[in-house]
Amino acid sequence: MIPLRYNARSLVRRRTTTIAAALGMALVVFVLAASLMLSSGIKKTLTQSGRPNVAIVLRKGSDAELASGVEKAHVALVSAREEVARDGSGAPLSVGEVVVVITQEKIDGNGISNLSIRGVPENVYAFRPTVKVTEGRPARPGTDEVVVGKRARGRFKGVDLNKAFELKKNLPVQVVGVFEDDGSSYESEVWGDLETVRRGFGREDGVSSVRVQLTSPEKMDAFKTAIEGDKQLQLEVFPETTYFEKMSEGTSAFVNGLGITIAVFFSIGAMIGALITMYASVAQRRKEIGTLRALGFSRSSILFSFLMESLMLAVAGGVLGVLAALGLGFVKFSMMNFASWAEVTFSFNPTPEILVFAVVFGGIMGVIGGFFPAVRAARVPPIAAMRGA
Amino acid sequence: MSTAASSAHASAGITVRDVTKVFYRGKEPLTVLDKLNLEVTPGQFVALMGPSGSGKSTLLNLIAGLDRPSQGSVQVGQSSVSNMADSELAKWRSQNVGFIFQTYNLMPVLTALENVELPLLLTKLSGAERKKRAQTALRVVGLEDRSTHYPRQLSGGQEQRVAIARAIVNDPSLIVADEPTGDLDRQSADDILTLLTKLNTDFGKTIVMVTHDPAAAERANVTRRLNKGQLS
Numbered sequence: 001m002i003p004l005r006y007n008a009r010s011l012v013r014r015r016t017t018t019i020a021a022a023l024g025m026a027l028v029v030f031v032l033a034a035s036l037m038l039s040s041g042i043k044k045t046l047t048q049s050g051r052p053n054v055a056i057v058l059r060k061g062s063d064a065e066l067a068s069g070v071e072k073a074h075v076a077l078v079s080a081r082e083e084v085a086r087d088g089s090g091a092p093l094s095v096g097e098v099v100v101v102i103t104q105e106k107i108d109g110n111g112i113s114n115l116s117i118r119g120v121p122e123n124v125y126a127f128r129p130t131v132k133v134t135e136g137r138p139a140r141p142g143t144d145e146v147v148v149g150k151r152a153r154g155r156f157k158g159v160d161l162n163k164a165f166e167l168k169k170n171l172p173v174q175v176v177g178v179f180e181d182d183g184s185s186y187e188s189e190v191w192g193d194l195e196t197v198r199r200g201f202g203r204e205d206g207v208s209s210v211r212v213q214l215t216s217p218e219k220m221d222a223f224k225t226a227i228e229g230d231k232q233l234q235l236e237v238f239p240e241t242t243y244f245e246k247m248s249e250g251t252s253a254f255v256n257g258l259g260i261t262i263a264v265f266f267s268i269g270a271m272i273g274a275l276i277t278m279y280a281s282v283a284q285r286r287k288e289i290g291t292l293r294a295l296g297f298s299r300s301s302i303l304f305s306f307l308m309e310s311l312m313l314a315v316a317g318g319v320l321g322v323l324a325a326l327g328l329g330f331v332k333f334s335m336m337n338f339a340s341w342a343e344v345t346f347s348f349n350p351t352p353e354i355l356v357f358a359v360v361f362g363g364i365m366g367v368i369g370g371f372f373p374a375v376r377a378a379r380v381p382p383i384a385a386m387r388g389a
Numbered sequence: 390m391s392t393a394a395s396s397a398h399a400s401a402g403i404t405v406r407d408v409t410k411v412f413y414r415g416k417e418p419l420t421v422l423d424k425l426n427l428e429v430t431p432g433q434f435v436a437l438m439g440p441s442g443s444g445k446s447t448l449l450n451l452i453a454g455l456d457r458p459s460q461g462s463v464q465v466g467q468s469s470v471s472n473m474a475d476s477e478l479a480k481w482r483s484q485n486v487g488f489i490f491q492t493y494n495l496m497p498v499l500t501a502l503e504n505v506e507l508p509l510l511l512t513k514l515s516g517a518e519r520k521k522r523a524q525t526a527l528r529v530v531g532l533e534d535r536s537t538h539y540p541r542q543l544s545g546g547q548e549q550r551v552a553i554a555r556a557i558v559n560d561p562s563l564i565v566a567d568e569p570t571g572d573l574d575r576q577s578a579d580d581i582l583t584l585l586t587k588l589n590t591d592f593g594k595t596i597v598m599v600t601h602d603p604a605a606a607e608r609a610n611v612t613r614r615l616n617k618g619q620l621s
Contacts, residue, residue: 001510009498291494294455295508295555296483298476382482383455385494386446386567 002292002301007309010281011316017277018313024273025317025362026324028266033325033358034348035259038333039252041349046248046337049130049184050241052217053085057210057227060234064247065099065208072096072206074233081226083219084212087126095120095127096207098197102167104156114336115156116189116344117146117167119197119207127213131186136161136177141193147177149187151345155334159190167192171200185244185337188344211240251337267365270317274369278310282377289377290384299378306374307367314366318359325358326350400431400595401466401485401562403452408461408471410447410618421447423618424461429611431562434589434596436606439615445599446567448615452597453486453565454478466562483511487556487594489585491568493548495540495555501527502536505554512559526554530584546577553584557592564588566598570605582608 011018057078062068070078078084079092086092098119103112122141125131139145148159158165164174173192181187198204214223217239224237238246282289289302328348337344405427412419421444429435437445450456451463454470463470468481488494495504505523514522527533530550540548549569556564566585570578586608588594598609606612614621 003499003503003510005503006496006498013498287492287494288496291488291490291496292507293479294453294482294488296479296481296511298479381455382479383450385488385490386450386455 002297002305004308004312007305007312010285011309011313014281014284017280018316021270021273021277021313022317022320024270025314025365026321028263028270028365029318029321029358029362030324031266032259032263032361033322033350033354034328035255035263036354036358037325037328037348037350038346039256039259040351040354041333041346042252042255042344043245043248044349045183045344045346046185046251047241047244049128049181049186050239050244051213052239052241053214053220054240055212055214055220055223055237056240056243057212057235057237058208060228060236062236065097066101068208069203070096070206070208070210070235074235075207075210077233078210078227078235079212081212081223083214083223083226085215087123091123093127093213094210095124096194096210097121097124098194098201098203099208100197100201100203104159104165107155107157107159113156113334115152115159117197118186118189118191119194119203120191121194124191127211128181128186130184131179131181133177133179136175138177139191139193140176142195143193144171144173144196145176146173146190146192147179148175148190150178150180151183151187151332151334152190153178155345167197167200171196183347185344188334247337251335255335263361267361271365271369274310274313274366275373277313278306278370278373279376281309282306282373282380285377286380286384289380290382290386293380293382294385302380303374303378306377307370310366310370310374311363312366314362314364314369315359317366318362321362322355322358326355400593402431403427403429403563403595403597404462404464405448405452406462406464408448408451408458408463410444410451410456411459421618422451422458425618425620427613427620429595429597432589432593432595433611434586434609435598436609436612437597437599437615438601438603438606438612443615444618445615449565449567449597449599452563453488454482480511483508484559485561485563487559487561487564489549489552489556489564489566489569491571493540493545493552493572495548495551497540500537500539501532501543501551501554504540504551505558507555508559522558523554526558527551529557530554544577545573546580549573549577549581550584553581553588557588557594562595564594564596566596566600568599568601570600570602578602578605 058068075096079094084092100117101114102117104115105112139147154160161175161178164172166172220239227235227237329350332345332347334345408422408425410422439445451458458471502523505526506519509519527536530553532550570581582605589596600606
């Protein structure tokens with residue numbers, strides 16, 4: 001076998017063309033890894049707040065909280081079920097919330113965008129113990145005070161600590177705190193008092209959704225059967241984990257599809273780049289290849305050697321692309337969640353699987369792009385070693 | 390490389406019989422060698438001379454198994470070179486022929502030692518044994534201290550000596566040299582010719598050398614002249 005150091009050093013020797021081709025590969029791998037990381041980030045953000053023992057109750061036929069409405073009287077009925085856990089005082093662990101979307105001017109001057117407002121009851125922090133007010137203080141019940149999620153903060157005009165904005169015309173609210181929830185999608189929301197939001201948006205007769213914490217995840221089926229079986233209620237029950245997964249599906253699939261489509265188109269360009277680089281390399285090294293053939297190296301060992309060289313080129317580009325994509329770990333990305341129609345801020349989520357897949361994809365591109373030049377190299381006759389041949 | 394006393398390969402005799410080589414320029418045939426016959430006895434040092442286009446390099450290529458005759462046969466030692474398949478021929482070359490080129494043909498990205506080691510990569514020798522043999526070959530050509538140098542760090546004469554080390558490292562029975570002194574100054578050329586003579590006399594190698602240089606031809610046992618595809 002021709003030693004791999006021959007190929008590695010040949011790439012270094014032609015560093016200008018090598019770098020140009022490797023950068024092409026790096027770009028493709030970067031785009032692919034970035035889109036997969038974003039898709040994974042979206043899934044992570046939207047699904048991580050789901051708990052297996054929490055059920056979300058929506059109006060039958062509603063896909064999301066935004067389109068759902070549950071009557072006030074039904075909130076009490078749902079919460080009273082025996083499968084629902086209770087706190088120390090015997091009160092059911094449940095929250096009825098109103099979710100609305102408002103349009104708000106963005107602070108960076110890039111027009112307006114949708115902002116999700118959640119009207120929450122007093123016991124919301126007890127119900128969601130992972131949510132912590134990290135700056136300022138919680139909003140007082142029954143007031144026009146709100147708290148904003150860490151990722152929504154500072155993105156819209158007035159949506160920042162100690163500032164004020166209007167939920168709707170003539171309904172100003174004061175931001176008194178900032179909350180965090182391990183990067184979940186709640187962090188892209190504004191939480192206000194349930195009654196204030198209800199009044200402001202004409203939802204006095206009910207809530208968007210009811211969440212209940214069950215005594216155990218195993219009670220989910222019994223609770224679902226009981227609620228959905230009551231034809232008068234016309235309600236539907238989802239485990240919170242399933243609900244969030246469903247919510248993330250559309251956006252995640254869109255980003256995935258877009259990213260992979262762009263990567264595939266780019267990869268054609270990168271493969272042509274590798275093809276041209278390797279063809280040029282084979283043409284320049286005709287005498288070298290002829291000499292190797294004269295010394296007794298077979299066609300197949302020349303073919304393998306040049307495929308390896310192309311693979312090295314692609315993997316080098318791939319590693320570069322993945323490193324660049326890793327840099328995106330520090331970037332926050334906001335986009336519309338198609339299920340809630342609100343802007344949600346996501347992070348790029350690099351997982352080992354994504355990084356390895358992206359490099360392998362680059363490697364495959366290299367082998368495909370390098371195949372025909374390698375075949376040409378293998379066809380160089382040994383007589384090419386001689387002068388004038 | 391083995392020493393002369395323990396040379397693994399016997400010297401090869403060469404029999405070229407009624408060899409014709411025709412090249413095509415478009416559809417037009419060009420006969421470069423015309424029913425040529427040549428006999429080289431084992432251990433002989435033969436110089437092939439002649440004007441450009443006389444067919445001497447073509448003849449060398451046929452003897453070395455780099456090309457096949459259009460008609461006729463080439464026998465080297467016990468092997469009928471002209472009848473071998475491509476892969477068979479590659480294997481035969483790796484075991485029986487050492488090549489010396491006018492432009493040295495070293496791999497620019499490999500060190501002197503790595504260049505010399507190349508033909509041994511086709512054997513089953515261990516890495517350590519390959520290295521040892523490559524160092525021995527470099528010692529024979531007087532370049533042991535240049536083993537880690539790249540071709541660009543060597544003079545033309547030194548590059549050609551590395552090429553000779555590569556040619557002998559497999560202990561082949563036949564060495565073919567194509568204008569081995571063509572790119573060298575007189576002093577370096579003389580050193581190379583002395584080395585070739587030594588390989589012939591001390592190590593018993595059969596050598597076929599194409600040259601334009603009368604001084605080079607003088608070192609050979611026999612000089613054969615080609616003209617228009619015929620030996621004179």
